[in-house]
Amino acid sequence: MSLVRVHNFSVSLDGFGTGEGQSRDAPFGHAGERLHEWMFATRWWHETIGRPGGTGGLDDALARRFAPDIGAEIMGAGKFGPPGWHEDPEWKGWWGPDPPFRTPVFVLTHHRRPPIGMRGGTTFHFLDAPPAEALGTAREAAGGRDVRVGGGPTVVRDFLAAGLVDRMHVVVVPILLGRGVRLWDGLEGLERDHEVETVSSPSGVTHVTFTRAGP
């Protein structure tokens, strides 16, 4: 069975998955890179961007579960680009010519455009559809493999609220952002459908994994 998975999704201790004031220079707004420093430090991330070094251990082991068995990603418009990206016909995402996804990626947006093929296997498709319908399309493209819901917080929350997420890896970073977009709103009782495991890392972050009870 093809699963729906969330990986490396970082939130502040007060629950914000992104800060306020997102722009081309600040993809996560006033949060800057603070939500993802734990990930940038890992050997997996270093490998992904073609650099030597990086940490092993818990953060690395969990971070690198990002890619295996994934056949497609779904992301929100706010992950693909800053406010107004749809007015720039040259915008191709934040990730340069070789994005780290290496599968079809479905960008949920009201501003559709033709697919954009990138180096390394990533193709961006633009889709105006609610969660379940977008998942159907992504599953077809994934060819039996799993579908990753990549964020931002609104999209992850929408998929959770629709009961569509089988595995979720959230990373709580011990900072208080105070403002931005919350992950957890409106998800009362989510733990009832999932096994929840929490483990703190020597790096200071806490990994929380949600595993939906199987049939």
Next chain:
Amino acid sequence: MSLVRVHNFSVSLDGFGTGEGQSRDAPFGHAGERLHEWMFATRWWHETIGRPGGTGGLDDALARRFAPDIGAEIMGAGKFGPPGWHEDPEWKGWWGPDPPFRTPVFVLTHHRRPPIGMRGGTTFHFLDAPPAEALGTAREAAGGRDVRVGGGPTVVRDFLAAGLVDRMHVVVVPILLGRGVRLWDGLEGLERDHEVETVSSPSGVTHVTFTRAGP
């Protein structure tokens, strides 16, 4: 120097320190006892209520830091009683004749009444004052010992926002309450003035300690 401390303050993963719908039968509203099960399981709690048994280990070690060197507690009106308690002249708190505080306790309320002496050393005083002023009064009563800010979430948040808290022990329980009173609102950048340490417990909760950098 007399410190201001917060202990065993439990919040849900989505940041609620109490649920919605508090009443005489439900001091934490729809959260029930779920925020404090970790604490009720400890040997320290068992000792406090005069029962044998309970767990040792991490949860117990952190929980029992509640009392030592504390000379007074400050609590909010919502911790002392359910909405409307001030209309009941017989209301003496939730804790029966021998409350676990065993020091003067200052209840912040617009509805003042004469102090109530209880068994075991607890006296409830009723005070209508902002955080810094209440702290001055409590410090005087504490006779050089520390002052505990006991909750609820609004009072802890007010003391944090006023920069008055030296040590805080928050316990994140892996449930999503969805509604209630949040601890973290409006505390952007709190981590800058504190060392933050996070450790997950085999019981499933995560202990987060904030230690304010000394002078």
